[in-house]
Amino acid sequence: MKILPQEHIVLIRQAIESARAAGDLPAFDLPEIRVQPPARPEHGDYASPVAMQLAKLARKAPLEIAEIIVRHLPEAPFLGGASVAKPGFINFRLNEDWLKQQVEAIIAEGDALFTLERGKGQRAQVEFVSANPTGPLHIGRTRGAVIGDTIARLLEALGYDVEREYYFNNAGRQMEMLGRTLQARYLQALGHDAALPEEGYAGEYMKDIAAQLVEEVGDSWLEQDWQPFKEYAEKIIFGWIRDSLLRLGVRHDVFFNENSLYEDGAVWRTLDALREQGYIYEAPVWEGASEEERAAAGDAAPATWFRTTRLGDDKDRVLVKASGEPTYTLPDIAYHVNKFERGFDLLVNVLGADHGLQYQTVRRGLQALGYDPSKLHVVIHQMVRIYKDGRLIKGSTRAGDVIPLDDVMDQVGPDPVRYFLLARSPNTDVDFDLDLAIAHNNENPVYYIQNAHVRCAGIFRMAEARGFSDEDADLSLLGEQEMVFLRQALRMGEMLLYAVDEMAPHQLAVFALDTARIFHPMYDTVRVFHSEVPEDVARARLRFYRAARIVFRRLLTLMGMNAPDFM
């Protein structure tokens, strides 16, 4: 399908060239030409302020420039006309016959509607969720899952070959605590006296795992140390996470274990590479430390520091602790080096706001090693606040005070979860009111959008029952309302490009709702099977609704939601 603003820009450029050749416009460097749908439909389908931008360069009045451009505008099948409006806008109208014929173009593309060329032949990777297996997936993490998966779907729509990756660590202190917690719960389940470790995981789910373990091995693990418990807990919890994600429509292609970066020596190679570039030193405190900091450190053992201040940081960062153990940051840099070495053309990393600083250090590491950091897009989303009974729930996996995703999906289903977490800009905090999500589910935008698809499906059930076909429909019989819908549908391509360029997947949710807003009033009056609708008009309308159904199925699929036939 055509991306209409781009097509219009080509025409404007040609018009300016031709105006210059004719001596109507002087020579000047062309600024970026913008074409957008105007705020008000009576101004046309697309509009450009280019003449106003050019006024100074061409030393002519905007209105005059606009007239000149319009006069030199070449013809195009989609172009119905162009006019000049007051301050100096050029307004374009689509050719109505062409517009009506787009019904066939939409049907021809089907489920691949608006699959673009942008990423053709290129590989993209999206890393998201990346939660360590210490507890069930909770609603806060789910925001990253929804944003990441939707970005992946958008990239696929742009023609990229996309890989979804999940990075995890099953070797650290967190996991030891998990093992020790299960050990304690196991002993308790068998009636022994055992205290939870101080930094253990207090959530009820650890009791469930213990009960399951007792059922499997009885009392034969009484003398076991924490390691087998850790492995058992990890296996169970990863199963939960995978199942929850699957239920949400999210499936990762690669699970990348941080440990492998130690096994193949990548962690230390990364440190050596940074050292070679002169970014590494050993010291008890960082080079720029104040007297107080130095005094506080006393004669502590030296740690290994990354001179990030040379790259704009206000403080250097530790990569290897005095104990000789790396911090989380070093393997994370090594991991991103690994990603770059795998030859992706585009990397996306979806993180919660609490990791904002971390990624800065990783980015500086990549920069220090000579990688092009512009290839890496980091999407940082703000937090999800959950309200239940009007009360804010502070989520901590360790304290067990979290709402598991599955509990929410049990109550509202996966589609509203996806929609609510997608529909807001990643930059905004989300207030997820559980009571509202459940109680008001009939007045949800989710169902408003899905109902558009349901209504289309209903028309085709009726068509089938009556044996009525849309073959050889005469699309010229379509009316004004159908054209309003088609104009909106044809803007989908622009929206997809914008959503990816800005890493703003919520654009999809906004666009889907806008499209449904146009659909429902139209459906109310543009009937197919009605005694007053002549057969040839009915045929054209049925053809049109076939296209409309494809539009909604495509939008819902891109959002990872169902496109139901019944509700």
Place this chain on the structure above:
RNA sequence: GCCCCCUUAGCUCAGUGGAUAGAGCAGCUGCCUUCUAAGCAGUUGGCCGAGGGUUCGAAUCCUUCAGGGGGCGCCA
């Protein structure tokens, strides 16, 4: 103290330097004999946090300030 995000209708939020700033929810008035009323029609509601700047043009860009959220470990 430093960094990031937010501030737009009663509430929750969209808004890509362009023309008269938009939805949903809540409120009010109507509409089911025709393909799903989870819908439609109508209506109420705005100093776009405040000041300054850039621009032909600012909710949008820059800057100062105020208010709210989050982050600032040799944790992961």
